[in-house]
Amino acid sequence: MKEIKAHxxxxxxxxxGPEDVAGVEFDRDxxxxxxxxYTRGIHKHMYRERLWTMRQYVGFGTPVExxxxxxxxxxxxxxxxxxxxxxxxQLGLDSDDPKAEGEVGRAGMAVDTLADMEDAFxxxxxxxxxxxLTINGMAAPITAMYYAxxxxxxxxxxxxxxxxxxxxxxxxxxxGTWIYPVDPSLRLxxxxxxxxxxxxPRSNPxxxxxxxxxxxxxxxxxxxxxxxxxxxAYVELMLARGMAVDEFAPRISFNFTAWGKIFEEVAKxxxxxxxxxxxLRERFRAxxxxxxxxxxxxxxxxxxxxxxxxxNNIVRGAYIALAASLAGAQTMALPTYDEAYTIPSPKxxxxxLRTMQICAEESGAADTVDPxxxxxxxxxxxxxxxxxxxxxxxSVERMGGIVEAVRTxxxxxxxxxxxxxxxQKIVSGEIPRVAVNCHVxxxxxxxxxxxxxxxxxxxxxxxxxxxxxxxxxxxxxGATRTALRRVAQAARGSENLMDPIMEAVKAYATxxxxxxxxxxxxxxxxxxxxx
Amino acid sequence: MKVLIAKPGLDGHDxxxxxxxHALRDAGFEVVYSGLKRTxxxxxxxxxxxxxxxxxxxxxxxxxxxxxxxxxxxxRAQDASDIAVVVGxxxxxxxxxxxxxLGVRHVFPMGTPLxxxxxxxxxxxxxEPR
Numbered sequence: 001m002k003e004i005k006a007h008x009x010x011x012x013x014x015x016x017g018p019e020d021v022a023g024v025e026f027d028r029d030x031x032x033x034x035x036x037x038y039t040r041g042i043h044k045h046m047y048r049e050r051l052w053t054m055r056q057y058v059g060f061g062t063p064v065e066x067x068x069x070x071x072x073x074x075x076x077x078x079x080x081x082x083x084x085x086x087x088x089x090q091l092g093l094d095s096d097d098p099k100a101e102g103e104v105g106r107a108g109m110a111v112d113t114l115a116d117m118e119d120a121f122x123x124x125x126x127x128x129x130x131x132x133l134t135i136n137g138m139a140a141p142i143t144a145m146y147y148a149x150x151x152x153x154x155x156x157x158x159x160x161x162x163x164x165x166x167x168x169x170x171x172x173x174x175x176g177t178w179i180y181p182v183d184p185s186l187r188l189x190x191x192x193x194x195x196x197x198x199x200x201p202r203s204n205p206x207x208x209x210x211x212x213x214x215x216x217x218x219x220x221x222x223x224x225x226x227x228x229x230x231x232x233a234y235v236e237l238m239l240a241r242g243m244a245v246d247e248f249a250p251r252i253s254f255n256f257t258a259w260g261k262i263f264e265e266v267a268k269x270x271x272x273x274x275x276x277x278x279x280l281r282e283r284f285r286a287x288x289x290x291x292x293x294x295x296x297x298x299x300x301x302x303x304x305x306x307x308x309x310x311x312n313n314i315v316r317g318a319y320i321a322l323a324a325s326l327a328g329a330q331t332m333a334l335p336t337y338d339e340a341y342t343i344p345s346p347k348x349x350x351x352x353l354r355t356m357q358i359c360a361e362e363s364g365a366a367d368t369v370d371p372x373x374x375x376x377x378x379x380x381x382x383x384x385x386x387x388x389x390x391x392x393x394x395s396v397e398r399m400g401g402i403v404e405a406v407r408t409x410x411x412x413x414x415x416x417x418x419x420x421x422x423x424q425k426i427v428s429g430e431i432p433r434v435a436v437n438c439h440v441x442x443x444x445x446x447x448x449x450x451x452x453x454x455x456x457x458x459x460x461x462x463x464x465x466x467x468x469x470x471x472x473x474x475x476x477x478g479a480t481r482t483a484l485r486r487v488a489q490a491a492r493g494s495e496n497l498m499d500p501i502m503e504a505v506k507a508y509a510t511x512x513x514x515x516x517x518x519x520x521x522x523x524x525x526x527x528x529x530x531x
Numbered sequence: 532m533k534v535l536i537a538k539p540g541l542d543g544h545d546x547x548x549x550x551x552x553h554a555l556r557d558a559g560f561e562v563v564y565s566g567l568k569r570t571x572x573x574x575x576x577x578x579x580x581x582x583x584x585x586x587x588x589x590x591x592x593x594x595x596x597x598x599x600x601x602x603x604x605x606x607r608a609q610d611a612s613d614i615a616v617v618v619g620x621x622x623x624x625x626x627x628x629x630x631x632x633l634g635v636r637h638v639f640p641m642g643t644p645l646x647x648x649x650x651x652x653x654x655x656x657x658x659e660p661r
Contacts (some may be wrong), residue, residue: 087541087592091568099570103541176543176567216546231649307642339643341623343593416549423550423645436642456593531549531565 006264006381008221008388016376019476022369024379037277039270040370041328042293047366052324053331054356055132055297059109060343062467063120066109072346078353082132082333083120084343085142091175092138092515095464105353105460107343108134112468113508117145118152124153126150130161132207132297139166140188140497144505151168158258163204163253166192167231170209172406174216174524179515182407184522188497190237195498197248205248205254206234207297209255213345215303217419220449221385222265224272225392226411227254228279229402236285244285249291251328258323259301259316266372267381269298269327271389274382296330303341309443313337314351321359323367332356336387385527409528416531465484468510475508483507484517492522532652537565537574539602542592547619547641551587552658558649570600571586578606578614585657590620591641596629603634617657619643 004012013020031037034044043049056073058081059066070081086101086108095104104110111117121131135142136397143164152159168185171178177183189206196205210227218226231252236481248365257274258265270466276294280286300321305313334355336348336502344352360366372378377485399405406412425431432438483504488499497518504514538545545567546571557563563581566573586606590598594616603616611648618630619639627638637657639648651657 001611033551057659087543091541093541099541103592107542176545178543200613217546218549269603340620384592416546416553418554419546423554427645437644529564531552531564 003300006220006384007260008219008264008385009270010108010384010388016380018376020376020380022382024205024383025364028377029383030373036289036292038282038293039274040373042273042295042330043369046328047325047360048369049367051097052329052356053080053130054078055080055082055333056334056349056353057082057084057134058344058349060107061109061122061457063103063106063109063116064463066144067120067122067124069121069346069349073349073353074124074129076350076353077255077357080130080132080331081124083134084112085133085135085138087177089142090135090138092141093467094510094512095461097130097512100199104464106456110141110416110460110464111145112464112510112512113471114145115467115471115508116147116507117149121149121153124157126153127155127159132163132165134165136165136168136171136175137177137185137188138450138511138515139168140192141165141511142396142502143192143196143203143205144498144502148506149151150503157277158202159502160200161202161204162200163207164192165209166206167209167230167253167255169233169402169406170212170226172413173226174212175209178525180518180522181525182403184242184491184518185525186410188404188518189234190241191496191498193234193238193242193248194241194243195249195496197243201251204251204253207253208234209253211255211300211411213415215301216259216415217332217422218415219418220260220268221388222392222415223256224268224275224385225389226273226402227256228272229388229393229396231276232279232283235400237278239284241284245280245286246288246291249280249284250288251285252295253298254294255300256296256298257301257304257320258327258329259300259304259320260394262319262323262326263372263378263381263425264385265323266327267378267385268389269294269296270370270378270382271386273328275389283286293358295330297333298324298327299331299333302335302336305335305337306433307340309441309530310337310340312435313339314355317352317355318359321356322363322365325359325363325368326372328370346373352375407528409530412528413530471508472510479505479507480509480513484509484513486518488521491518532585533561533563533583534652535563535565535574535578535581535582535612536589537569537577537599537602538567538589538590539569539571539574540589540590540592540594541568542594542658543567544591545589547591548589550588551589551612551619554645554649555652558653560652565621566653569594571598571605574602575605575611577607580607582661583614585615587615587657588616588618590622593621594628595622596633598637599630600633602633607634615657617651619648
């Protein structure tokens with residue numbers, strides 16, 4: 001019989017029975033949904049009371065163009081937003097910076113000043129729509145702009161629901177939009193968490209991501225282990241500032257993928273919830289049950305998709321949606337079938353949204369909580385994943401902890417090694433991919449490009465530059481300069497940077513100016529290049 | 532043969548670059564990896580300093596035409612156009628010919644099997660003059 005392995009590396013048996021779950025104690029390990037240790041999910045009735053939030057990742061060109069796409073998706077039933085920013089914005093460069101050439105509005109929407117964020121959310125009531133901001137190195141100023149837009153809309157601070165990603169450690173490991181060295185980068189993460197916990201009680205000021213690390217090549221168990229290690233690092237950071245764990249932990253959220261083997265993915269989340277609950281309760285002594293809950297966006301995984309016969313990706317997306325719902329996602333976002341070629345066309349985005357809606361409304365997957373519980377296979381897999389995740393956590397400790405592993409590049413090297421191993425398994429056929437390494441069609445890839453490509457609009461750059469010029473001309477230059485001096489002064493000291501950053505964004509300082517004020521003090525990160 | 536795998540521009544996705552670097556190293560090439568967010572000028576300088584035969588640019592942000600042009604022109608300006616430039620990443624089919632027009636010797640769009648990339652380097656296709 002063919003040997004089959006989980007992505008996490010352990011073998012999968014052809015049959016499971018009672019003997020495989022003999023070590024599982026119901027009350028201790030599984031419990032009831034909505035109760036510690038939350039193996040079965042964080043809510044008692046899950047989707048019967050509230051369906052997962054559908055939050056496609058959107059952003060391109062100018063804020064005005066992106067605003068129109070937001071409204072298009074909301075008109076089709078999407079109930080929350082997830083904003084994609086272009087690379088210059090993510091790296092703190094203004095649209096007229098020479099380094100930004102060719103990248104303005106390309107992989108997301110361009111933001112230079114508060115005026116752009118006002119355009120992006122024009123006509124979108126921020127007291128009723130929750131918005132994720134996929135921003136990390138620049139999370140502090142971009143979230144400050146978001147808070148300022150909400151304030152201008154007249155929305156009370158305690159009504160603002162936003163999730164800046166604000167997870168810089170995974171940027172160093174996998175996604176690459178780091179700016180400053182590790183320590184000042186972590187200080188900015190903590191400043192935003194602290195400021196939000198004090199003033200914006202419904203914001204989720206950090207979204208800890210396993211997602212990007214998995215996309216960069218790590219295994220399922222590593223994805224969860226690294227995510228948990230990063231979360232623990234942020235908890236320790238906040239405790240070191242003198243905050244009590246229950247002051248901020250209830251608003252920590254997560255972002256993970258669910259592509260691959262459906263049952264392994266479900267087991268990964270069941271094990272992860274259990275481990276996280278125990279870590280927060282036993283290690284960090286949190287007493288508020290909300291602090292124990294692993295709340296996660298689940299979805300994504302462009303690496304699940306293939307360039308060959310791209311329409312097949314629609315089917316893969318449906319399996320991801322099924323896995324995410326069976327895994328107990330709070331929020332879902334799917335990659336689009338054209339992802340290997342281009343940023344999503346409206347058609348591809350609508351299909352992804354419809355996929356989630358079909359899963360929710362038609363498939364029955366959302367009818368009852370944690371429907372796979374009690375399956376010999378899934379409970380045994382959950383235990384096996386838990387063990388594997390704990391082994392990976394121990395391996396991070398051997399690297400000196402996650403922060404040190406990031407500094408030395410040891411963890412980046414491990415992820416790259418796994419990516420290479422994975423690629424070799426694709427080449428050997430050990431991991432089958434339909435129309436890629438098995439059941440390969442006879443249509444040459446070059447001819448099979450009938451996907452509608454997003455046409456990048458080169459005039460968007462010019463429009464964005466004009467907007468930036470206008471804002472610079474109209475602002476009170478003296479007030480902007482004073483505010484920027486305050487940012488630099490705060491960066492040199494140890495006070496929370498959010499107050500001066502709020503002041504600077506309200507004075508229409510550009511993102512590039514704010515980033516530079518801090519860069520002058522903090523310097524830039526030097527990558528430990530290892531492969 | 533010595534190869535510089537480089538990440539020009541702002542995009543932080545280095546999975547593909549590192550996988551290709553690994554594979555070429557395993558295949559016996561001498562490989563240097565630039566790290567993220569290098570400017571075209573820095574890449575040109577590194578290619579000349581390291582005396583490489585081929586520069587492999589990895590671009591997933593969509594800015595490949597501009598960045599490839601800068602590197603090819605930069606090498607030419609330094610009298611180093613004997614260093615071949617190849618490009619991999621999210622390259623839409625419509626841009627493959629445009630890249631070759633710029634002087635890029637070979638394009639490996641996403642989905643190119645790893646052995647094909649290695650084979651192209653082995654057979655010297657990446658070095659062939661256009």
